[in-house]
Amino acid sequence: MINASVAIQVLPKVEDKEVLRIVDEVIAYLKSTGLNVCVGPFETTIEGDFEQLMEIVKRCQLICIEQGAPSVMSYIKISYAPEGGIWTIDEKITKHQS
Numbered sequence: 001m002i003n004a005s006v007a008i009q010v011l012p013k014v015e016d017k018e019v020l021r022i023v024d025e026v027i028a029y030l031k032s033t034g035l036n037v038c039v040g041p042f043e044t045t046i047e048g049d050f051e052q053l054m055e056i057v058k059r060c061q062l063i064c065i066e067q068g069a070p071s072v073m074s075y076i077k078i079s080y081a082p083e084g085g086i087w088t089i090d091e092k093i094t095k096h097q098s
Contacts, residue, residue, distance in 0.1 A: 003084045004050035007077040009043040010060055012069030022067045026060045038089045043075070045089055050080050 008030075012022045027044055030037050033056060035048040046053060057076060064072035079086045 001049060001084050002047050002088065003081055003086065004053050005045060005047040005079040005086050005089065006053045006057060007043045007045045008057060008060055009075040010064055011073045011075075012064040012067070013071045013073070014069045018068065022064055022069060025067050026063050029059065029063055030056065036089055038093070043077075047086070047089055050082070053078075 008026075010023060010026050012019060014022060027037075027039055030044055030046055033046070033048075035046050035052075035056075038045045046056065057074070061072055061074060
């Protein structure tokens with residue numbers, strides 16, 4: 001059940017030239033989950049079950065560390081409705097896409 005939507009921005013503490021490489025690894029992981037993912041210029045949004053999404057957020061942090069960042073800051077936005085009924089990614093953005 002889709003009862004949550006999470007927007008995540010990871011900022012690994014590495015040299016500028018390494019940031020995109022590590023962020024790309026996180027995005028590849030998010031896409032590999034099989035959930036609906038929307039990559040934006042500042043953050044990536046993913047939707048699904050709340051508990052699963054919280055584990056995914058945790059894994060994103062670990063990926064940054066595994067890729068060589070000594071630390072990572074992340075900005076997370078969560079929309080959560082235990083019984084479902086959140087606005088989906090498609091409902092939010094489809095009308096704005098050309």
